[in-house]
Amino acid sequence: MNAETDTDGTGRKPIVKEAPVVTAVTRISAPVEDVWRVLVAFDQYAQWHPVLSLDAKPEQVVVGAEIPGRIAVDDTAEQDVTMRLVVVQAPHRLVWEGGSLDAILGKHSFALTPQPDGTTELTDSEEFFGAAAAELVPTLDQLREEYSRYGAALQARVEGLSG
Template structure:
């Protein structure tokens, strides 16, 4: 992300050239298809995800579907959320959006890349847009650590189910 400050005659508020982004990469000891099955089993997130529970079934993994859920733990006091699926390329890519441009809209993507050794590289990223997105800049490092924990939890779940 690039952040610049205003020039003479303008305010010194940050001008964002790119959306703030948080990314975590996790190597998972299973084929992409096994990781995908866990990733899209929305009704089972509460069994493994540290902060997110979802109220949808895997058959609802289609573009345009709304996925209601609840965030708790970490610094969240408990918040209901609804994500809308905007891209599905099974078993390689899942993207959903949640929030509002009036505040913060997050576009969360999960990209599964099969590796030659039979493992899968998970790239878990979220871009933030909206009026308050710049407020996330100071905590992007903290968010990255949280996303790494989510990847580790997914890895543990896939390994338990695979083997």
């Protein structure tokens, strides 16, 4: 866990000294370029991602682009989201932000690292900021499992297209 909490002596909600972070690492049996192509094919997320569908084309992969979408956690709850691309370093790094500092702002990053055996190591990480970020600390292990599931879904999609 990367977050430390403390109180300010008033009995109010904890203050986050470091932003909570969740990270999952997945090895994908495909070159970085193949993983990148699937990662930035935003309009195809609904075909492989367990909870996220996005409404943008790959040509919109530029810093500052706003990517609208939906998160469907279960069959009944669906939430509209908008991610703003803040880092695009093809084909190695993609970072987007979504949310609000008034509640929770997530800074989600994908790092693709080529391995000597021709595979790709995907590091999927999200750092949380904002007034309610401290409330995520007890759920970081659960979130880590979810991000591992997302990495496995990306792995299956990429390897299914490559193989």
